[in-house]
Amino acid sequence: MATSEPKQQPWREEQLRKYTFKTDQIPRLPCSDSKVDELISLGQPVVITDTKLATPALKWTLDYLQEHLGDGDYSTYESDSHIFRYFDEKKLQSHKGYSPPMKRIEVKFPEFVQRVRNYEPGDKKLYLQQQLNDTVGKQIVVDFLQFNWPWISTYQRKNNWGQLTSNLLLIGMEGNVTPCHYDEQENLYAQVGGYKRVILFPPSQFSCLYPYPVHHPHDRQCQVDFENPDYERFPNFRNAHGYEAVLGPEDVLYLPMYWFHHFESLLDGGLTTSITFWYKSAPTTDITYPLKPQQKMAMMRNIEKMITEALNDPEEVRSFGPKSDSDSWVRFLAVVLVGPFMKDMVLGRYT
Numbered sequence: 001m002a003t004s005e006p007k008q009q010p011w012r013e014e015q016l017r018k019y020t021f022k023t024d025q026i027p028r029l030p031c032s033d034s035k036v037d038e039l040i041s042l043g044q045p046v047v048i049t050d051t052k053l054a055t056p057a058l059k060w061t062l063d064y065l066q067e068h069l070g071d072g073d074y075s076t077y078e079s080d081s082h083i084f085r086y087f088d089e090k091k092l093q094s095h096k097g098y099s100p101p102m103k104r105i106e107v108k109f110p111e112f113v114q115r116v117r118n119y120e121p122g123d124k125k126l127y128l129q130q131q132l133n134d135t136v137g138k139q140i141v142v143d144f145l146q147f148n149w150p151w152i153s154t155y156q157r158k159n160n161w162g163q164l165t166s167n168l169l170l171i172g173m174e175g176n177v178t179p180c181h182y183d184e185q186e187n188l189y190a191q192v193g194g195y196k197r198v199i200l201f202p203p204s205q206f207s208c209l210y211p212y213p214v215h216h217p218h219d220r221q222c223q224v225d226f227e228n229p230d231y232e233r234f235p236n237f238r239n240a241h242g243y244e245a246v247l248g249p250e251d252v253l254y255l256p257m258y259w260f261h262h263f264e265s266l267l268d269g270g271l272t273t274s275i276t277f278w279y280k281s282a283p284t285t286d287i288t289y290p291l292k293p294q295q296k297m298a299m300m301r302n303i304e305k306m307i308t309e310a311l312n313d314p315e316e317v318r319s320f321g322p323k324s325d326s327d328s329w330v331r332f333l334a335v336v337l338v339g340p341f342m343k344d345m346v347l348g349r350y351t
């Protein structure tokens with residue numbers, strides 16, 4: 001009778017970056033456990049094991065991908081630091097003075113492999129983030145078709161999700177960080193190679209995380225620097241409380257829409273490979289009160305868009321220059337804190 005061996009942990013605590021907030025563990029359950037269905041239907045995150053969702057991708061090493069991916073261009077970010085804060089290129093136009101902290105380049109896969117293998121401290125760090133599309137080689141298509149689509153479409157159907165919108169192939173260098181942000185789609189996130197830590201915050205903690213204004217290139221990203229939080233500007237960040245897990249090969253994370261998340265490839269953990277499965281959410285049928293935090297976030301987004309369009313000058317939303325008083329109602333709305341809803345929407349974000 002084997003004793004219950006202490007779980008052989010394939011990574012060490014010192015491979016995790018240190019932050020100021022506390023966290024609890026995200027539940028980790030086998031896909032055969034009915035609690036998985038319950039948590040997903042409740043919009044609660046869960047790490048699901050034994051799904052065989054992307055098993056064919058376990059053999060997607062750099063050499064294999066170089067051989068089979070195809071000779072197209074691969075969207076890759078390069079950053080002077082380990083931080084890869086996503087930015088919306090379309091919103092850069094209305095923010096002339098803003099220069100994003102990383103650059104998107106298009107590289108052939110062999111060039112990516114070569115730069116990663118010859119990386120030296122001081123070089124720019126790289127993070128390949130490429131949507132899997134029909135330009136990939138046929139062997140990759142064969143692998144892709146062998147993903148466990150029956151399993152994943154069960155959840156798509158059970159939870160009335162919309163269509164699969166995209167699969168992003170992510171290949172990151174050790175230590176890379178995707179800072180805290182939220183997305184507006186449901187996500188089943190398959191970890192394929194290496195170990196990646198994920199830290200989640202529920203939408204109800206919106207007021208602790210201070211996302212950028214909607215019209216800013218970093219829309220949906222948190223303004224708080226987790227490694228050096230500015231408590232003057234973001235006092236409520238002290239109350240943030242996360243949920244975390246370290247994802248290894250074959251782990252699948254259900255990442256509910258609007259949940260804030262931070263990802264990091266473990267320090268000294270080598271390359272990480274992940275594949276996202278993004279789905280449009282289920283249509284909102286009945287509005288019940290009180291509104292869910294996700295619904296409040298969606299409403300805040302619509303109000304911010306309305307105000308920005310009405311003022312027709314994103315920069316003006318922050319400070320009020322001399323304007324015709326036809327905008328006065330919007331200013332009134334924007335600056336009068338008509339209760340907690342507007343306070344959360346404005347404090348630390350527009351003030």
Ligand SMILES: O=C(O)C(=O)C[C@H](CCCc1ccccc1)C(=O)O
Pocket residue numbers: 086129170177178181183187189261263264274276
């Ligand atoms: O799967 C997710 O949602 C993640 O955030 C995974 C994350 C990279 C995603 C980059 C990105 C951020 C915002 C918009 C589009 C793409 C990682 O694994 O580092």
Ligand SMILES: [Zn+2]
Pocket residue numbers: 181182183261
């Ligand atoms: Zn994301």
